[in-house]
Amino acid sequence: MQLDAKIPEGPLDEKWSKHKFNIKLVNPANKRKYDIIVVGTGLAGSSAAASLAELGYNVKSFCFQDSPRRAHSIAAQGGINAAKNYQNDGDSVFRLFYDTIKGGDYRSREANVYRLSEVSVNIIDQCVAQGVPFAREYGGLLANRSFGGAQVSRTFYARGQTGQQLLLGAYSALSRQIAAGKVTMHTRTEMLDVVLVDGQARGIVTRNLITGKIESHGAHAVVLATGGYGNVFFLSTNAMGSNASAAWRAHKKGALFANPCFTQIHPTCIPVSGHYQSKLTLMSESLRNDGRVWVPKSAMKGLTASEAVNVSEDDRDYYLERRYPSFGNLVPRDVASRNAKIVCDEGRGVGPTGLAVFLDFADAIKRDGKETIKSKYGNLFDMYKQITGDNPYEVPMMIYPAVHYTMGGLWVDYNLMTNVPGLYATGECNFSDHGANRLGASALMQGLADGYFVIPYTIGDYLAKSGHDKVSTDNEAFREAEERITQNIDKLLHCKGSRTVDDFHKLLGHIMWDKCGMSRSAESLKQAKTEIQALRKEYWEDVNVIGVNEELNMTLEKALRVGDFFELAELMVDDALNRNESCGGHFREEYQTEEGEALRDDQNYAYGACWEYKGPDKPETLHKEELIFENVKLTQRSYK
Amino acid sequence: MDLTLKIWRQKNSQDYGGFKTYEVKDITPDTSFLEMMDILNDNLEKSNDDPVHFDHDCREGICGMCSMFINGRPHGPQQGITTCQLHMRSFKDGDMITIEPWRAKPFPVIKDLVVDRTAFDRIIQAGGFISVGTGGVPDANEIPIPARVSNEAMDAAQCIGCGACVAACKNASAMLFVAAKVSHLALLPQGEVESKERAEQMVEQMDEEGFGSCTNTGACSAECPKGISLEHIARLNREYYFAKQSSENLPVEDEVHGS
Ligand SMILES: Cc1cc2nc3c(=O)[nH]c(=O)nc-3n(C[C@H](O)[C@H](O)[C@H](O)COP(=O)(O)OP(=O)(O)OC[C@H]3O[C@@H](n4cnc5c(N)ncnc54)[C@H](O)[C@@H]3O)c2cc1C
Ligand code: SF4
Ligand code: FES
Numbered sequence: 001m002q003l004d005a006k007i008p009e010g011p012l013d014e015k016w017s018k019h020k021f022n023i024k025l026v027n028p029a030n031k032r033k034y035d036i037i038v039v040g041t042g043l044a045g046s047s048a049a050a051s052l053a054e055l056g057y058n059v060k061s062f063c064f065q066d067s068p069r070r071a072h073s074i075a076a077q078g079g080i081n082a083a084k085n086y087q088n089d090g091d092s093v094f095r096l097f098y099d100t101i102k103g104g105d106y107r108s109r110e111a112n113v114y115r116l117s118e119v120s121v122n123i124i125d126q127c128v129a130q131g132v133p134f135a136r137e138y139g140g141l142l143a144n145r146s147f148g149g150a151q152v153s154r155t156f157y158a159r160g161q162t163g164q165q166l167l168l169g170a171y172s173a174l175s176r177q178i179a180a181g182k183v184t185m186h187t188r189t190e191m192l193d194v195v196l197v198d199g200q201a202r203g204i205v206t207r208n209l210i211t212g213k214i215e216s217h218g219a220h221a222v223v224l225a226t227g228g229y230g231n232v233f234f235l236s237t238n239a240m241g242s243n244a245s246a247a248w249r250a251h252k253k254g255a256l257f258a259n260p261c262f263t264q265i266h267p268t269c270i271p272v273s274g275h276y277q278s279k280l281t282l283m284s285e286s287l288r289n290d291g292r293v294w295v296p297k298s299a300m301k302g303l304t305a306s307e308a309v310n311v312s313e314d315d316r317d318y319y320l321e322r323r324y325p326s327f328g329n330l331v332p333r334d335v336a337s338r339n340a341k342i343v344c345d346e347g348r349g350v351g352p353t354g355l356a357v358f359l360d361f362a363d364a365i366k367r368d369g370k371e372t373i374k375s376k377y378g379n380l381f382d383m384y385k386q387i388t389g390d391n392p393y394e395v396p397m398m399i400y401p402a403v404h405y406t407m408g409g410l411w412v413d414y415n416l417m418t419n420v421p422g423l424y425a426t427g428e429c430n431f432s433d434h435g436a437n438r439l440g441a442s443a444l445m446q447g448l449a450d451g452y453f454v455i456p457y458t459i460g461d462y463l464a465k466s467g468h469d470k471v472s473t474d475n476e477a478f479r480e481a482e483e484r485i486t487q488n489i490d491k492l493l494h495c496k497g498s499r500t501v502d503d504f505h506k507l508l509g510h511i512m513w514d515k516c517g518m519s520r521s522a523e524s525l526k527q528a529k530t531e532i533q534a535l536r537k538e539y540w541e542d543v544n545v546i547g548v549n550e551e552l553n554m555t556l557e558k559a560l561r562v563g564d565f566f567e568l569a570e571l572m573v574d575d576a577l578n579r580n581e582s583c584g585g586h587f588r589e590e591y592q593t594e595e596g597e598a599l600r601d602d603q604n605y606a607y608g609a610c611w612e613y614k615g616p617d618k619p620e621t622l623h624k625e626e627l628i629f630e631n632v633k634l635t636q637r638s639y640k
Numbered sequence: 641m642d643l644t645l646k647i648w649r650q651k652n653s654q655d656y657g658g659f660k661t662y663e664v665k666d667i668t669p670d671t672s673f674l675e676m677m678d679i680l681n682d683n684l685e686k687s688n689d690d691p692v693h694f695d696h697d698c699r700e701g702i703c704g705m706c707s708m709f710i711n712g713r714p715h716g717p718q719q720g721i722t723t724c725q726l727h728m729r730s731f732k733d734g735d736m737i738t739i740e741p742w743r744a745k746p747f748p749v750i751k752d753l754v755v756d757r758t759a760f761d762r763i764i765q766a767g768g769f770i771s772v773g774t775g776g777v778p779d780a781n782e783i784p785i786p787a788r789v790s791n792e793a794m795d796a797a798q799c800i801g802c803g804a805c806v807a808a809c810k811n812a813s814a815m816l817f818v819a820a821k822v823s824h825l826a827l828l829p830q831g832e833v834e835s836k837e838r839a840e841q842m843v844e845q846m847d848e849e850g851f852g853s854c855t856n857t858g859a860c861s862a863e864c865p866k867g868i869s870l871e872h873i874a875r876l877n878r879e880y881y882f883a884k885q886s887s888e889n890l891p892v893e894d895e896v897h898g899s
């Protein structure tokens with residue numbers, strides 16, 4: 001297979017405008033002859049569906065929640081980046097591009113990242129026009145903050161609910177097109193397969209979650225905007241329903257899956273408190289601007305937050321400040337997370353489980369006063385208290401890293417098309433922009449860039465060339481897909497084993513977290529692989545799925561998703577094993593500098609690892625997209 | 641702690657439904673309410689019983705999916721939070737907890753505690769947007785908006801569309817939900833242009849969906865997890881009143897919604 005990223009010729013800053021000029025357009029009167037399926041209504045999906053419908057295409061939109069407004073994007077807190085340079089602090093499209101490439105540890109494609117930075121400015125204009133109430137200065141202009149260690153203030157935000165407000169903006173645009181009859185909305189509907197006719201993506205098969213009905217939908221192109229796969233780990237900051245199924249089914253139909261092992265572990269989450277725990281809650285990264293991270297110098301088993309107050313300064317180890325004097329508590333996410341793991345592995349972790357470190361605001365409160373801290377973080381402090389019962393104004397918070405985001409995903413070219421003609425992937429479900437580590441406030445930017453400003457152009461080029469014959473869902477390919485899904489469902493329902501779906505999912509999560517999580521080694525990965533295979537076998541023999549297909553059955557929904565997680569987990573492990581280097585969120589213990597920092601191998605691994613499915617239980621084939629850096633110089637990241 | 645749960649079970653929208661009683665044991669105070677439900681469901685599944693179905697997704701109080709009527713109050717005993725943010729430290733050993741779905745005609749039960757809230761989406765589709773397409777919009781800083789105004793718009797925009805306001809209201813009115821959107825958009829210069837038509841169309845859709853009328857009891861705002869204030873209802877009434885005066889679409893009647 002020859003991978004062609006279709007990067008336009010010419011200088012970096014002219015590629016996108018030239019490309020837009022060169023691509024074919026669909027004549028306005030012809031647009032209504034084309035049907036486009038958009039799966040997912042998060043930032044990436046809603047923005048695409050609304051924009052495509054405005055252009056005149058017929059759009060069919062799908063989500064598994066009861067309303068498009070509830071997609072997981074709603075939960076994003078911190079903000080969205082854009083190279084507006086409103087603060088006149090030296091920001092520019094190039095700087096945002098550079099920061100994103102460097103932050104991704106040089107494992108993303110220059111051309112895509114540059115375009116992302118370029119259109120970032122349009123996003124803010126669009127959102128304001130839709131009525132997104134971004135934070136403002138007293139003079140009435142938009143406010144910014146610096147985020148995730150960036151040296152400029154380019155993050156726009158709406159209190160601690162930026163994702164919510166951006167999504168409600170996109171949802172309102174989508175609602176307008178639903179009312180206009182240009183979008184048909186299918187809620188509580190789960191996509192279970194993509195259908196190829198003559199090698200082109202021509203539709204999907206879904207399950208109606210209320211009636212259980214398996215249905216086929218035809219179209220001229222299919223866009224997947226189905227989010228990330230962090231829930232492979234069972235515990236993550238993702239919503240409970242976030243899943244990999246849509247992307248995974250597409251993968252099994254031929255779409256390459258790129259860099260699956262690149263997962264982001266966020267350093268500031270509320271630690272696990274018991275085996276019943278269902279999800280982990282993120283505490284915004286912004287807390288590290290004022291909070292100091294520490295553990296005791298020598299182990300103090302079970303140290304509680306209220307006891308911590310009495311630990312003397314001499315007995316505390318502010319390990320980030322000690323190891324990284326210039327960045328201190330503001331080192332990037334991957335570095336902060338790994339260091340928390342190191343001190344806990346040394347036995348110096350705190351709290352009942354020993355898997356937590358302190359994030360202490362005592363000094364900040366002493367310096368700035370309680371009111372100032374309250375005005376900055378009041379809602380986060382309240383949330384923390386609500387969950388843990390501890391009051392962070394009086395005792396330090398306890399935090400621990402948790403799975404948060406997945407940089408890997410479906411491989412796409414410059415047009416956001418997968419290697420399957422007519423099948424596109426946008427937002428977190430593609431692999432395109434964040435390399436091996438995503439910077440804060442850039443996922444929201446990417447989702448909206450893809451949906452509002454990229455796909456509406458690039459999809460036209462494909463459609464103009466591919467003709468507008470309708471596909472019949474009576475076609476063999478649809479029947480086959482429907483049948484396979486029905487068999488799969490029957491198999492799960494008839495298994496009648498002895499363990500619940502969650503039992504299995506939790507075990508899978510443990511394997512992944514311990515052996516393919518914050519740090520990995522060839523040895524741990526090989527163990528993980530054997531364990532996943534064994535557990536997957538048990539799953540299909542011993543899972544107990546209560547109920548029937550023909551009514552709302554949330555256990556069945558979970559069972560189907562977990563089935564896919566098992567397969568994806570194995571590929572993540574293979575990918576991690578293949579990448580004999582450490583970069584970004586991927587830390588291989590064998591490859592570190594003398595000081596314990598990630599050691600990249602640009603000679604041998606400056607590529608996107610793209611995996612091709614070869615059939616059940618067959619090893620996947622690796623294809624490499626070599627990354628060519630013409631505009632930035634590869635350097636070792638240093639935050640000392 | 642050990643608890644007795646009295647939970648509404650209903651197989652599907654046709655089924656009559658009724659309460660069933662369950663016991664859960666050894667629940668720790670740090671457990672969230674929904675995790676307590678997970679534990680119950682785990683027990684049920686292990687004894688081959690149908691688990692209790694309930695809506696949830698983000699589990700951090702922002703998606704608006706969770707929706708339980710707990711001991712006679714939407715989202716339970718604590719003010720200003722959603723069901724998923726409720727923790728078991730709000731209860732004590734031996735408590736009996738009654739759990740029901742939202743009860744309102746426009747929110748029919750789908751199964752157990754899961755209801756159909758698509759009526760809210762249709763209300764938004766009727767006009768809960770600003771009519772701009774993608775592209776061709778002015779620079780974001782072209783129109784300054786006083787921080788006070790954008791803050792107030794943000795207060796209203798925080799609505800998560802959960803429906804607790806409807807569940808709390810004896811008339812099953814959706815006024816607070818509609819008002820939050822009308823107010824959010826009317827306050828901003830970008831949204832002000834269409835604000836009267838918007839109010840008119842959204843209220844019309846609300847009536848069509850079968851929501852009751854507002855008699856100003858304020859139960860909605862008291863139970864709203866996002867603290868959406870009644871002032872927004874006053875603003876909606878204002879917009880609606882002017883819309884009615886200038887409208888060619890609407891039959892002229894008395895104040896439609898009481899206040
Ligand atoms: C707690 C938290 C905070 C965050 N904060 C920030 C932040 O401050 N800034 C930032 O830039 N990023 C942040 N992120 C990351 C960011 O929110 C996500 O990466 C981004 O919103 C993903 O958007 P999306 O549109 O790709 O997918 P999602 O929003 O996840 O949407 C997925 C959609 O696909 C649908 N779907 C999925 N599978 C199927 C299927 N099989 N069939 C049908 N429909 C399906 C779902 O219903 C949903 O509509 C945060 C993430 C988390 C978890
Ligand atoms: S107004 Fe409050 S109670 Fe009503 S839907 Fe919105 S957030 Fe929920
Ligand atoms: S589950 Fe999202 S608000 Fe409760």
